[in-house]
Amino acid sequence: MHSEFELIARYFTPAPPGPEAGVALGVGDDCTLLAPTPGRRLAVSVDTSVAGVHFPDEAPAEAIGHRALAVSLSDLAAMGARARWCLMALTLAEADDAWLEGFSRGFRALCEASGTALVGGDVTRGATAIGVTVMGEVDPRVALTRGGARAGDLIAVTGTLGGGAGGLALWQRGERDPAHPLLVRYLRPLPRLAAGEALLGLATAAIDVSDGLLADLGHVLEASGVGAELDRDALPLAEGLVAALGEEPARQAALGGGDDYELLLTLPAERLDEARGRLAALDLPLTAIGRITEAPGVVGVEAGALGGWQHFQGLPDRGGQP
Amino acid sequence: MHSEFELIARYFTPAPPGPEAGVALGVGDDCTLLAPTPGRRLAVSVDTSVAGVHFPDEAPAEAIGHRALAVSLSDLAAMGARARWCLMALTLAEADDAWLEGFSRGFRALCEASGTALVGGDVTRGATAIGVTVMGEVDPRVALTRGGARAGDLIAVTGTLGGGAGGLALWQRGERDPAHPLLVRYLRPLPRLAAGEALLGLATAAIDVSDGLLADLGHVLEASGVGAELDRDALPLAEGLVAALGEEPARQAALGGGDDYELLLTLPAERLDEARGRLAALDLPLTAIGRITEAPGVVGVEAGALGGWQHFQGLPDRGGQP
Structure with missing residues (x-):
């Protein structure tokens, strides 16, 4: 059958x-039996x-x-x-x-x-x-959640941004070289598992950048009841992104494009060096891109900057989580 | 977005x-955190x-x-x-x-x-x-698997068989009364969770009847390295099944139709009364339909009896498990 x-x-x-x-x-019975730690x-x-x-x-x-x-x-x-x-x-x-x-x-x-x-x-x-x-x-005592960001914390991001969206844009223009750094970023994103573990006890909040930096930052701000001030010029852009899209679209891709699967985190400023040291051992840069504020909302990104950005064009709506 | x-x-x-x-x-963070027992x-x-x-x-x-x-x-x-x-x-x-x-x-x-x-x-x-x-x-010491059937064990099934296939056949003929007992069996199968727990320590092997009695029995026989002798006349047919399909097709539905989601189990003959007693408390009958044999294969069902049976006709192939 x-x-x-x-x-x-x-x-x-x-x-x-x-x-x-x-x-x-x-596998091979009705269920698999696992032994949690x-x-x-x-x-x-x-x-x-x-x-x-x-x-x-x-x-x-x-x-x-x-x-x-x-x-x-x-x-x-x-x-x-x-x-x-x-x-x-x-x-x-x-x-x-x-x-x-x-x-x-x-x-x-x-x-x-x-x-x-x-x-x-x-x-x-x-x-x-x-x-x-x-x-x-x-370990439940140190698990990273979205709700722990505090006013004064730095906002930082692992690796680079915009590569997922840039790679998709290139794919849609017909680029098929599997070794192109932007296509690698879009097609073969690397989940930052080791980085997440390395940041336990240092980061106050974390989320992965799947919907786009601003959207995912918004989830952290909402869960933590805080706001943010971003430094647009500090965004770590993916390799080849400016060359592929131009400077302003590249920055828009970094802010609003999704599919980067980097970690966006908050941490006390005095822990930045330690966090950088731990991630350096993983060959992964950590870039401070702003600061958590008491006042709600996001400062430092002009409204409408993302108006032109589009996700994968098959369908604009891609999903949500209950 | x-x-x-x-x-x-x-x-x-x-x-x-x-x-x-x-x-x-x-829910609401990147993951949900559960506390296993x-x-x-x-x-x-x-x-x-x-x-x-x-x-x-x-x-x-x-x-x-x-x-x-x-x-x-x-x-x-x-x-x-x-x-x-x-x-x-x-x-x-x-x-x-x-x-x-x-x-x-x-x-x-x-x-x-x-x-x-x-x-x-x-x-x-x-x-x-x-x-x-x-x-x-x-509890891993008593979990029911497919591999524990021993020669001499009785083969038994909870509830009734053929209702899933019979309900589907009726649906395909245009029956739409949601209270029709066969449609209830097909559209709203009840997972036998309480029965499964009640049989812990009594059943030597178990599987749910999703692909059809013979196919699922085959999985138990293979995993246990044994054979079976079935009593075709003992099959507990779903309410209304003979009236809907006729006697012989009804029996074929019970043997080869899927979607019943009853439990098929094996147990020592001397534990049958105890198992029946436990399931009676759940208002669920348990019917002995055969016996496990040392010789491989299945005796008591003529070859080709299932030739005419078909699953949901959208597609003959419905899936498999890695």
Whole structure:
């Protein structure tokens, strides 16, 4: 009855049971049994990537596999959680061997690189979409949330901004060189898991930059009941972004474009050097881009600066979280 | 940017944080933080329900919401796990208020009835599909698996069989009375969570009947390295099934039809009365339908008996698990 999709399922080697992976009973029964670490909280999140909405249909299969997992892991990174397990719900319009081989290669490689065990899944037929549930673990006393920013804290961001939006813009103009730094940023974003863990105890609040810097900063400000003053000129722009888009669109991409999957955080000014030191060990820059204020709202970005910015043009609306 | 889908997200009231629900940090941050029970294993599973594949597009929205959660919870039931949490990835072709209201009502009602807290989700635009990840907890020493059946054990099934397939057949013939017992079985299956827990320590193996009795029995036989002798005349047929399909097709539906979400289990003959007693307290019959044999294969069902049976006709292939 299920032969075709059971075949597909074989592309996804699930984690073998073992105490190291925290898998007490592996895939192949009705459920997988996991062994959470005593004293830790379980951090969970789910994200769906829909072909033609969240990524171009014709994107490389390996990048689609990588990216579907990366966007979910990015939520764990933003809490400072350590990635442990994931489940994948793959819906496919058709079974194409080459596509599946590439997709599973990209997905599995990021599983290995991030220490995430694939512990369950479901393969169904329908319009192509990938739902990935991730589970991580974190010490509840230091977990990074959106609600801890305090007036006077610095606002900082890991890595560079605008690369996701810039890469998408290039893709839409026909750029297909997989090694182009902006395409790498858009198609193969790296969830900042190690950075999130390194910032535990230093950052007062954190979020990942998925919807765009201003939108995600807005979530932090709202949850923390504060405002912000931004230094537009301090934004760390992605490599090649100004050359590709021009100076002003590049800055707009950094402020309003999404899909960067960097960490946006707040921290006391006197902890900046320590945070930079910890991230330097990961070869990741940390740039201060503003300061938290008591007064609500955001100062330093002219209104309407983002009017011209657009996400992936398949559909303007891409989703929301209950 | 996300206004439309943030609106949609409001239909799904997530669980408030609280020690009873095991929710340390509720929805609204990058992740939800859960507090697993010390000493228990975490049982996890994911299932995707695709419109036009796993349920008819025009099925009542409330039934679609109920059913999407039920099929996932059924996997927890088959392990004897207690349902704790779920995450929902909802992909929608369009935002229709009436549909969403009904869908969320069906989903939430089963959350409440089963003690499952909705702790995360994602709402995206695309072809309508619902991915539900469920998490439950179970004592690893007694968890029900597929691999414990021993020669001489009885084979038994909870409730009745063939109702899922019979209800689908009626739906396809145009029956729309939501109170018709077969339509109730197909559209609003009840995951046997309480039964699964009640059978802990009694059943030697268990699985839920989702693909059809013979297919699911096959999984148990394979995992346990045994065979089976079935008593075709003992199959407990769903109410109204013979009247709707005729005697022989009814029996075929019970053997080969899917979507019943009853529990198929094996147990020592001398424990049958005790198991029946425990399930009687849940108002659920338990019927012995055969015996486990040392010789592999299944005896008692003529070959080809299932040749005429078909699942939901949108697509013959419905999925598989990695």
